Amino acid sequence: MIEIYFFIIGLFFGSFANVCIRRIPYNKSIILPASHCPKCLIPIRWIDNIPIISFLILRGKCSNCKTNISIEYPIVELLTGFYFLLSYLIFGISFSLVISIILGFYLIIISIIDIHLKTIPDFLSISLIFIGVISSPWNPVIKNNLLNSLIGTISGGLLLFAIAVIGSKIYKKEVMGGGDIKLLAAGGSFLGAYNIFYSFLIACFLGGIIGLILILIKKKKSSDFIPFGPYISVGIILIFFLNHFVIPRLLIY
Ligand SMILES: [Zn+2]
Numbered sequence: 077m078i079e080i081y082f083f084i085i086g087l088f089f090g091s092f093a094n095v096c097i098r099r100i101p102y103n104k105s106i107i108l109p110a111s112h113c114p115k116c117l118i119p120i121r122w123i124d125n126i127p128i129i130s131f132l133i134l135r136g137k138c139s140n141c142k143t144n145i146s147i148e149y150p151i152v153e154l155l156t157g158f159y160f161l162l163s164y165l166i167f168g169i170s171f172s173l174v175i176s177i178i179l180g181f182y183l184i185i186i187s188i189i190d191i192h193l194k195t196i197p198d199f200l201s202i203s204l205i206f207i208g209v210i211s212s213p214w215n216p217v218i219k220n221n222l223l224n225s226l227i228g229t230i231s232g233g234l235l236l237f238a239i240a241v242i243g244s245k246i247y248k249k250e251v252m253g254g255g256d257i258k259l260l261a262a263g264g265s266f267l268g269a270y271n272i273f274y275s276f277l278i279a280c281f282l283g284g285i286i287g288l289i290l291i292l293i294k295k296k297k298s299s300d301f302i303p304f305g306p307y308i309s310v311g312i313i314l315i316f317f318l319n320h321f322v323i324p325r326l327l328i329y
Contacts, residue, residue: 079161086160087127090153097188100197116141127153156184166320171214179266183309190305196255201262205229208265217267217319224268232264232272233257256304263312275311283307
């Protein structure tokens with residue numbers, strides 16, 4: 077039963093993530109004004125703002141001007157709902173669950189902003205680094221090793237910085253943005269020095285495969301810029317989750 081609560085709480089956080097995604101890049105307040113239709117600017121009534129359900133009832137249109145609402149809103153809500161549910165199933169009620177939820181919530185927002193704008197706001201990646209370092213005493217991966225969190229931050233950042241420098245020398249253009257560098261550094265603050273390297277390998281593997289598929293189905297050209305933030309985010313979350321299963325529980329307690 078409690079699983080359903082976590083899913084529903086996740087849906088509402090997903091609704092809040094949609095607000096963050098459309099306001100943080102423009103330095104707008106995420107609290108005021110209340111949500112409004114981007115076309116007719118009419119404030120959205122609470123009854124029209126229930127995650128998923130309102131979208132279905134309104135058939136994806138604004139209740140006032142009938143403008144189409146992007147399918148991305150319910151997708152982000154569902155993604156966040158399932159993420160909260162999965163986090164609860166893996167970690168149960170624990171500090172690990174709180175850290176997992178904060179990390180995932182941030183990474184969902186960062187990934188969608190990166191897909192929209194091909195940039196990651198510094199405010200998000202840098203505050204995530206601070207949260208990673210400060211939460212290290214309760215982090216199930218770092219295990220109260222503040223030094224490992226700090227080394228993870230530096231090594232995550234340095235790894236991508238080195239690739240960015242070498243890549244720009246070889247290809248004569250920017251291959252890796254500053255946002256990606258800070259994002260991998262943030263991942264390092266949650267995962268430590270070794271794990272962040274594995275996250276990066278997963279990101280490259282996924283990015284390579286999906287990039288290739290997009291080129292093959294002619295959605296992208298090989299010269300197109302493909303945002304890397306979502307792949308880094310998946311790499312970070314996978315290692316954060318897998319670590320829970322791979323390391324015997326006996327060693328932790
Ligand atoms: Zn409208």
